[in-house]
Amino acid sequence: MSPEEKYKKIVEYTKDFFKKQRFHKAVLGLSGGIDSSLTAKIAVEAIGKENVTGLILPERTNRPESAEYAKELAEELGINAIEININEFFRPFWKFLPWEQNKASKTNIKPRLRMSILYNYANAHNTLVLGTSNKTEIMLGYFTKHGDDATDFSPLKNLFKTEVFEIAKKTGIPEKIIKRKPSAELEENQTDEKDLEMTYKEADEILKEIEKQTFKKSLSKTEAEKELKEKFGENAEKILKRIKENKHKTNTTEKICF
Secondary structure (H helix, E strand, O other): OOHHHHHHHHHHHHHHHHHHHOOOOEEEEOOOOHHHHHHHHHHHHHHOHHHEEEEEOOOOOOOHHHHHHHHHHHHHHOOEEEEOOOHHHHHHHHHHOOOOOOHHHHHHHHHHHHHHHHHHHHHHHOOEEEOOOOHHHHHHOOOOOOOOOOOOEOOOOOOOHHHHHHHHHHOOOOHHHHOOOOOOOOOOOOOHHHHHOOOHHHHHHHHHHHHHHHHHOOOOHHHHHHHHHHHHOHHHHHHHHHHHHOHHHHOOOOOOOO
16 A cells, blocks of 8 residues: 555544544644654544644753744644643642652653643543554554553554655655654653664564564464564564563553453
8 A cells, every 4th residue: 555545544534533423623732743743634634724723832852943843834734733831830740749750750741741731622622632653652662651642543553653754755744844853852862763772664674573473373472572583683672672661551451360
């Protein structure tokens, strides 16, 4: 299936989702990155630009161009955009919580605050919250639990990151957004590929192989992991380690058997 065909299918699926849920408006966080930009474009195609709102929620670790690109995209798509600097939202947490903050608590509060703001807007305006996570992030657990994964519908959830890039190039997403190094910007100078210790292309090759193995069902877990390590070496070990460590994020159907 071509990138154009995938895009068209996602637009139709998104349109059908809103129709079935009996909602006709959407809100999403606009970061100035490729995932949120493509999600916004899909939403416009599916439900109309007059029904889409983008919240631009920067804070001090965001690069200046992030908000700039987000505003430019919103203007290009013709959607409503609201910018709210979220730095001031942190102050009550630091003031009233009676324990020391560490790196994880400081960084993860950012997407969780953004989630709260998005849902506050959604409740106040009778809209659904669109997520911007892609399949690569979801499989790896590369997201903040109850933060950027807390949404009503994620149009990109079945697209690997490399597919997001392919579709963005074919559907008019600005070149300067496509060329940006993907980053959650939860810390200064942070990039996704630095965190993953490999490129998205390398990660997606391994994740696609894992997906194939799942459908095979003939390999044992030990055999499957051995096969991956033989084929992809150290990168496979890193991916498998990340998946195991983030199982609490990705396995939400775990049941207790009595």
